[in-house]
Amino acid sequence: MTLVTESLLSELRALLGPAQVICAGDALETLSKDFYWYSPVLRRQLEDKRAEAIIRPATVEETRQAVAACCRARVPVVPRGAGTGNYGQCIPLYGGVVIDLSRLDRILSLDDGVARVEPGVRLGAIETAARAIGWELRCMPSTWVKCTVGGFLCGGSGGIGSITWGGTNSPGNVKAVTLLTCEESPRLIRLEEQDCLRALHTYGTTGLMVEVELRLAPKVDYEQLIFSGGNWDRLLDWTDAAARHGTWRKRLVTQFEWPIPSFFKPLRKYLPANEHSTFLLLDRAQADEAAASAVAAGLAVVFRQPLPDPPKPPFITDYTWNHTTLWAIKSDPAYTYLQSGFGQNFREQFAELRRRFPGEILFHLEWTAGNAKMLRGHAAALNPDAVVVGGIPLVCFRSEERLREILQCCADIGVFIANPHTCFLEEGGRHPNIADKRALKDEVDPAGLLNPGKMKTYAHNPFGAPANA
Numbered sequence: 001m002t003l004v005t006e007s008l009l010s011e012l013r014a015l016l017g018p019a020q021v022i023c024a025g026d027a028l029e030t031l032s033k034d035f036y037w038y039s040p041v042l043r044r045q046l047e048d049k050r051a052e053a054i055i056r057p058a059t060v061e062e063t064r065q066a067v068a069a070c071c072r073a074r075v076p077v078v079p080r081g082a083g084t085g086n087y088g089q090c091i092p093l094y095g096g097v098v099i100d101l102s103r104l105d106r107i108l109s110l111d112d113g114v115a116r117v118e119p120g121v122r123l124g125a126i127e128t129a130a131r132a133i134g135w136e137l138r139c140m141p142s143t144w145v146k147c148t149v150g151g152f153l154c155g156g157s158g159g160i161g162s163i164t165w166g167g168t169n170s171p172g173n174v175k176a177v178t179l180l181t182c183e184e185s186p187r188l189i190r191l192e193e194q195d196c197l198r199a200l201h202t203y204g205t206t207g208l209m210v211e212v213e214l215r216l217a218p219k220v221d222y223e224q225l226i227f228s229g230g231n232w233d234r235l236l237d238w239t240d241a242a243a244r245h246g247t248w249r250k251r252l253v254t255q256f257e258w259p260i261p262s263f264f265k266p267l268r269k270y271l272p273a274n275e276h277s278t279f280l281l282l283d284r285a286q287a288d289e290a291a292a293s294a295v296a297a298g299l300a301v302v303f304r305q306p307l308p309d310p311p312k313p314p315f316i317t318d319y320t321w322n323h324t325t326l327w328a329i330k331s332d333p334a335y336t337y338l339q340s341g342f343g344q345n346f347r348e349q350f351a352e353l354r355r356r357f358p359g360e361i362l363f364h365l366e367w368t369a370g371n372a373k374m375l376r377g378h379a380a381a382l383n384p385d386a387v388v389v390g391g392i393p394l395v396c397f398r399s400e401e402r403l404r405e406i407l408q409c410c411a412d413i414g415v416f417i418a419n420p421h422t423c424f425l426e427e428g429g430r431h432p433n434i435a436d437k438r439a440l441k442d443e444v445d446p447a448g449l450l451n452p453g454k455m456k457t458y459a460h461n462p463f464g465a466p467a468n469a
């Protein structure tokens with residue numbers, strides 16, 4: 001189906017300049033896709049999907065006029081940041097126009113612990129600018145060097161820093177967002193505080209985020225530490241206690257089951273064969289104490305290096321969160337993954353998964369502060385009971401049917417899965433407020449043009465139900 005006409009293309013070229021309207025070639029393909037291929041299911045479903053045109057506005061005003069033109073032409077409009085999403089979030093299901101917002105990349109202000117930025121700013125740029133004046137991001141994905149803030153709020157959920165500050169949807173982390181509506185005369189709508197939750201993690205279906213205000217955290221100087229041990233349970237006990245430690249200022253607590261460490265090529269010289277490992281980002285002032293505690297627990301400290309300020313690689317974060325899956329797939333393309341949240345009975349849940357699927361699941365765990373409550377701009381004293389064990393276990397893919405069995409088993413034993421093998425919003429995460437999100441979509445996208453098909457429970461889709469629904 002061709003939806004984008006020559007007349008719309010001419011209008012967009014006149015508005016943005018011909019170089020900022022891409023209709024063919026490798027760039028069209030690349031900018032139509034994200035990291036959906038982590039999932040063999042999505043690879044099959046989305047491989048042939050692409051935009052008819054990619055446009056690259058540089059200002060909010062250009063974006064407004066481009067959206068107005070697309071609305072008049074009634075074509076799908078799919079926002080895009082850096083395209084590092086994993087769920088096929090920014091892959092258009094019906095063609096149309098992808099709006100690459102990465103040129104809207106100005107940091108507008110960094111005052112009083114709040115970063116006010118355009119949506120295409122890379123989180124790495126905010127982190128560097130914030131650290132220079134005594135602040136840092138509260139939470140960021142492991143793609144922080146490259147990904148955009150708009151993409152993180154609309155597609156991501158949390159990551160580094162979430163052990164202390166929770167995720168994007170934890171109260172207070174996002175102060176305000178400004179949305180551009182998808183209408184013939186687009187409007188700007190500002191949402192504040194809790195109201196922002198309606199627009200977070202909605203895959204670009206509820207307006208184009210054109211400005212963001214993020215609360216920052218006071219900067220900490222971190223030490224990057226890796227611990228190793230041959231006994232999984234002993235390492236798990238220590239790591240879990242470290243994650244729940246009431247006074248250690250942590251930014252990352254991650255544990256890997258062997259052979260996952262063997263996938264981290266650049267780190268191989270540090271990581272002993274057949275041993276599991278724990279990665280920790282901790283206040284440098286507390287690193288000696290943590291190292292001594294690990295040694296006393298029978299673990300080895302195999303890597304220790306300050307995180308440079310301003311940030312400069314190597315970053316141990318490059319091996320954590322969903323980077324782990326990337327290293328695994330590079331090592332063996334048969335790996336895929338799950339995004340999971342375990343209960344306080346996580347040890348039993350691991351045992352049951354190992355019993356049911358021996359050799360098929362490798363544990364990669366990430367600890368976070370559940371829905372962390374913030375007090376006066378500071379992380380609440382960590383309540384050990386609020387810390388949750390989640391993670392991104394690797395799965396040796398056998399078949400889609402087997403994957404469904406694993407997902408079913410997780411559901412049966414109370415393991416929450418944000419299913420990364422679907423591109424539909426509601427199936428890929430927890431959306432207790434989906435009715436609010438649908439209502440916001442009604443308000444900002446009356447013609448149903450924004451990333452159509454992704455919000456599956458939104459009744460008005462002018463392009464018909466998606467083929468894979």
Ligand SMILES: Cc1cc2nc3c(=O)[nH]c(=O)nc-3n(C[C@H](O)[C@H](O)[C@H](O)COP(=O)(O)OP(=O)(O)OC[C@H]3O[C@@H](n4cnc5c(N)ncnc54)[C@H](O)[C@@H]3O)c2cc1C
Pocket residue numbers: 034035078079080081082083084085086089090101119120140141142143146147148149150151152153154155156157158159160202203204205207208209210320321322323326451
């Ligand atoms: C190696 C790897 C590691 C990752 N680790 C993490 C992690 O630790 N934590 C995590 O949460 N995620 C993680 N992800 C997923 C992804 O990197 C993050 O969600 C990232 O923040 C997405 O940013 P982006 O700029 O690439 O967004 P994109 O992929 O470009 O877009 C994501 C979604 O947001 C929408 N969108 C983008 N910009 C806007 C805008 N301005 N207005 C409205 N909608 C918009 C798009 O339509 C799309 O639906 C990882 C992915 C990879 C490949």
